[in-house]
Amino acid sequence: PVHDQRLQLLGQRDPGVDADRAAGHLAGRQARDALPRRPGTALVAGGTGTLGALVTRHLADSGRAAAFLLTSRSGPVAEGVPALAAAVAARGAGTRVVACDVADRDALAAVLAAVPAELPLSTVVQAAGVVDDALTGDLTAERLAAVARPKSGAAWRLHELTRTADLDGFALFSSLSATVGNAGQGNHCAASAFLDALAEQRCAAGLPGSSMAWGLWADTSKITGTMSAQDLARVARSGVAAMPAEVALALFDAASARPEPVLVTASFNTAALRSAAEADALPPVLRALADAGPRRPARRQAAADSDAGPELRARLGRAGTAEQRTILTELVRSEAAVLLGHASAGEVDLDLSFLEQGLDSLTAVELRNRLHALTGVRLRGSAAFDHPTVPELAARLHSGLGPEVRAPGADTADEPATGTGTASGGTSGTGTATFGRLYRQAAADGLTEQAMAVIRGAAAFRPVFTAEDPGAENQRLVGVTQGPDTPSVITFPSFVSRSAIQEYAALAAGFRGVRKVTAAPSPGFAPGEPLAADLAALVGRHAAAVAGTLDGTAFVLAGHSSGGLVAHAVATRLAAEGRAPAGVVLMDTYAPGRPEMAMASWSRLPALLLADADPDEDPVAEDAWLTAMAHYLSLDWNGLEPVSIPTLLVRGRDPLTELGAAPAELSWGLSDDVTVVDVPGNHLTMLSVHAQTTAQAVNDWLDRPRVSPEK
Template identity: 30%
Template sequence: MPGVAQSALWGMGKVIALEHPELHCVRVDLDPNAQGNEAQELFEEVWLKSQEDEVAWRDRIRQVSRLVHSHQTKNTPKTFTFRKDSTYLITGGTGGLGLLVARWMVEKGAKHLVLVSRSGSSQIEELEQMGAEVVVAKADVTQPEEVARIVREIEQSQRPLRGVIHAAGVVDNGTLTQLDWERFAKVLNPKVAGAWNLHLLTGNLPLDFFVMFSSVASLVGHAGQANHSAGNAFLDALAYHRQSKKLPGLSINWGSWSEVGAVATSQAATDYMKARGMEAIAPQQGLQVLEELLGQNAAQIGVVSANWSKFLEQFPADAYPPLFSDLAKEARQQAKGQPTRLQTGDLINQLQTATPEKQRELLIAYLQIQVTKVLGLDASNPPESHYSLNELGLDSLTSIQLRNWIRTDIKVDLPMKKFIVEASIDQLANALSEQLALASITLTEAPSADLNDEEEEEVIRL
């Protein structure tokens, strides 16, 4: 299974690139069918001066990734009807999204559903009143013997399994420095082991569809979700793997849904996504797209309600990943005539030529604009410079974004503790002023060759 086992690392790499741009994390997918050239290709890629951070080699051709609008659903929508004499299985079936999909399937003709859940309890009376036979199967999809039992019981019911929707999953957000293996495994297992067990144990069945609910996190990367991005990247790769074996396979990179799902139950998460141009998908809209996707043959489709111009603002001074190049061109065309942010070169020049007092004013004004953006605050009422950023809502995720902006725009790399421990705009401005002053000293006052030990130690420290 070339590439499937390593795919989770590809998803994690997207988050490494976002949380630690200073590492220049590049993902390289070597040709599994290459005849002895892998080391040379990797060597050349390492030394190649390129901005590309996602590269795949196939038949000695270097390919790069780009996110583009899909035309899969542009045709006349097809109505999908479920078989009345067949069974359909939904993992995560008793969750908000699972029940929403189950209700829609019954409305579209499904009469026999198996909802898989670790808890085993659910509100299924409404589905039964609609004329469906619903079985809530208490099982852990990460355990192959439990999945095998469910599949065996369905086949013994004389109502064959015809479709699978893998919607199981949990979220446990944290930056890379906060995540240990236990927190990774907690998120990876339902996605990776669950999908793999379903893949193996239904491989000999004539399924009409095998749909995995992935996330936009593995498509574009989300800071603070390395485990989530890794698990969903596996689903994306598994869909391609299944199709290569002439089996049905579709991975849908969903954005957040309104009313159901983890983001819908957290106002902070909703605000965070909205501040980045990601609006929630209305349930009816999402179900309509799901119906359209069931009637096409793509292996992977992203479904997200996004304002790409606003989304790209999270990256400093056009320093967005090459993945978004095509979308950025479209966003620039749409934004023609609108005011743009101060160019990095202009800001640095102003800071270098300003008096200390003027420099501090520029830094405070700059930080007020960036804090307002990163926290999604009212632009007409920027925060006072003495306010605690933590009380305003700055957390580990938004701190990473703010730090990355500062690093790109001002060429100063502040340690994360400056943002987390009772930080304010005043304090950040002071820290930046100190770093700019040190940079000026090291550039303009080069040491002579005749330094004593104490002087040499001080220069090295600076």
């Protein structure tokens, strides 16, 4: 038995079936009629949001409260408040809207103290919450707190301060993710699980409590409004169907009338559940639903059954080298189409990068997992960024095929290089790998500076190119986003981030559809790839690559952290050649000479990226990254020249505490035209947790006349 006896499923099967929907409505009406009614006040936390407003109107329609107290961070200035108050008043109830952080005990206590004695608190609904999706390795204490405070923190304060009140109902809006899991929502799952446990505790103490593990509502809220097409496609593949408001509110009534403390309130599509079950991707608690309802043909998606992998590998084993590459190209294209929500593989462009086509970090990992399950080739979680187009990722898969699958005589030497700075030629994990493990041990012992000195010395044995060497044609720009606005943006990833385009994956959402953004990773971050011998060679290679893409429209150069140093240096070089950019954007870039540029500081940064990384995933690529980073950060950056190019310095407001005591605030003295903007977050989170506000700050500055084509 896989079902917890405390869990009940109140979901609808195949929501398109009228009989099932009618049964759901009937259950909701019967439950609503059985619910208590008495003159009192209903408190709805998050009451001005989409779901809170729907519940408020519903409670008013059914006469379950004589007054409503709605709280949210925005309070009376929230969008739609006048219309909501008017709708509630039309049902004969009063409304009070208050701006309150419900997780703040004193603030909530003051709000509750103002509830009139003649209309005492009778119902509590906690419908507030936010999401901040991220892979587990990218979660920080800040990201956990940002989700937990308005959800589980607020629920606890409501419980604590209303424990002695005579309540008819105490409803908590949890999430299905806490019951079945959801990729990329570890913080949201944890906060929702807290709500489930709180409802259990209240019921055990004889208090009313109902935690409703909601599936997807069709009405777009602040939470679901941020979901991309691929997010919605991911939900659909899981078997969860979007519920119209009337269905969801009927489930709300049914759940409110039941004695169980935790209930799943969601709609399911049994055809999609069966497909997920066949692919062994269905949580055990939902397997019974996969066999329920009328049988109907399920659309077979890529990787839909457990035999797909062995069948594919057998097919590859029978094919020649050219045919294998064709098969793998078709595979990557079809799997990407599924994850991007396309109807056919043909909608996935072979020339555009995955990032340009909407892939994010979470979906990139899902793509890696699906390809690994089918081919058996072990890939890095960032494979779709390391090998950013369909043909390049297919080539990486081909190079990793085992000897039992590879065509006789096949050679990896002719596999195309990606040029993104993180590709690993040949089978992942092969070769001699030393420095990743050395650094990990040094970090554990507090000896990162000494370890980096060793790694920097080892970089001297790697092949290099000089400023006189040809080869600019081997350095290319990788697409990040497409959009019509100018100026376009050419970004330089930082050295600590492996000089990878993945650094700008979250930031890309703020530019997608707005303006063209490309990335110029630095050479030498792939195994066997030469390093620039010195700063002149690095800047010259980048300047030549950028110049080769110019089409006469305005452009700016941008970079985060050490990538900003590269952006400034390349801008200086292009200006000397008469091809100056319209501006330079520096995102938390430390000027040469600052303490952060000393090895004692930057040597600690890799530990943050390696904390959750598997040391056996791709140790050869890891060594290439560490030696390249140590080499480039040790170059003489003190010789950067001042310019008159308009420059934006975007600073994270919070210090990166991992680097020690907070230093003096950032400044930039290498331009006589500098604009400084402070944004939420620290050196790292300004491009992850707070990527949207960072992108907005950059876009606002780029739209100013001084950096536009009309300047």
